[in-house]
């Protein structure tokens with residue numbers, strides 16, 4: 373409209389200008405007007421040509437499919453560690469190549485620092501809530517997620533995570549419960565009732581009769597027509613339009629531990645590919661949430677080796693999804709984090725080569741520690757061995773004493789293995805000068821060391837130009853809803 377009006381005004385002026393031939397000058401002026409309008413409003417389609425050079429996007433603003441990818445805890449520091457370790461200082465992560473970039477604030481309703489439940493809720497529903505709450509308001513009213521809007525509109529929907537599929541991020545898109553820790557069996561039931569077409573990840577324990585008042589929830593999924601997979605081979609062979617894949621009772625394994633534990637789990641990239649394969653069978657389009665969950669877990673443990681491996685695994689999944697979107701068109705890919713964890717940063721003093729040589733996660737190391745008989749202490753010998761074997765560190769007597777103190781709560785009880793791994797990580801990060809919050813600061817945090825740092829948002833495809841500037845996490849699903857014409 374604006375351009376047409378401009379052309380009309382220019383033409384009108386030319387007609388009334390004496391001493392010029394209206395025809396020649398008019399043409400010239402119009403050409404100028406249109407080229408300057410091109411500079412002001414670059415044609416968005418030019419970024420989105422498919423392999424034949426055709427315009428893949430018929431309607432650039434309204435995506436048919438949305439692939440929503442969450443690097444849990446993935447701040448700029450985590451990205452920088454992954455980039456340096458994997459590609460060197462001149463290299464790039466794939467996600468850095470996406471054309472539209474924004475930053476987002478992540479605070480929750482009751483805290484300047486969010487946990488993954490309130491963070492996931494903001495990204496799923498466009499509303500802030502309290503830490504620990506899954507898609508309910510602070511006064512416990514249920515809130516609709518963007519995924520559910522797609523479902524109501526007759527589209528396919530799916531959630532994929534390397535965490536338990538009943539944990540915060542996938543839960544926020546598929547369920548509503550007031551307490552993330554107590555609600556996981558309920559979340560699994562709501563995923564069945566909500567007809568979520570693809571569910572892939574860990575957390576099989578919450579679908580088993582022992583956590584479902586004797587009900588075989590997996591059997592109920594099968595009755596509803598779902599294929600069921602427990603490992604990567606079964607997932608590859610699964611047919612049909614609905615798929616439940618549960619590959620671990622708890623979190624899926626850290627990438628770095630796969631060889632050591634002889635894992636038969638699919639990778640995040642394989643799950644992403646399968647999710648797209650199943651969901652794209654429907655003709656109406658789909659919404660798929662993919663979470664690289666263990667970037668957060670590695671960050672909690674100040675485990676820069678796993679921050680690297682998990683972020684690269686996530687980046688490869690982003691690459692797969694974006695390339696699929698390039699081939700197929702009408703797809704919006706949004707890549708972002710729900711919050712940052714542990715203030716991870718790439719310091720100049722960090723010993724990259726030593727950190728790259730560590731072959732297992734800190735959680736795996738914690739599992740190798742041995743307690744002194746009838747005592748609450750890990751033996752000095754086992755501590756010494758673990759640090760030497762897996763991290764090539766000669767730990768001092770002082771550090772051993774400090775470690776045994778740090779792994780106990782106020783009443784002297786030793787933390788669960790995961791948190792013991794956090795303390796191992798703090799010693800390793802300190803030894804190799806990795807940038808991270810220290811152990812005392814983490815222990816004062818109700819989120820185990822999350823920070824309020826701005827997080828990155830990247831977007832590609834239909835409507836991606838709407839993701840610009842400094843946003844708030846609640847803006848993100850609202851932008852998608854607006855593109856789709858949904859009320860959120």
Ligand SMILES: [Zn+2]
Nearest residue numbers: 445488668713
């Ligand atoms: Zn976390």
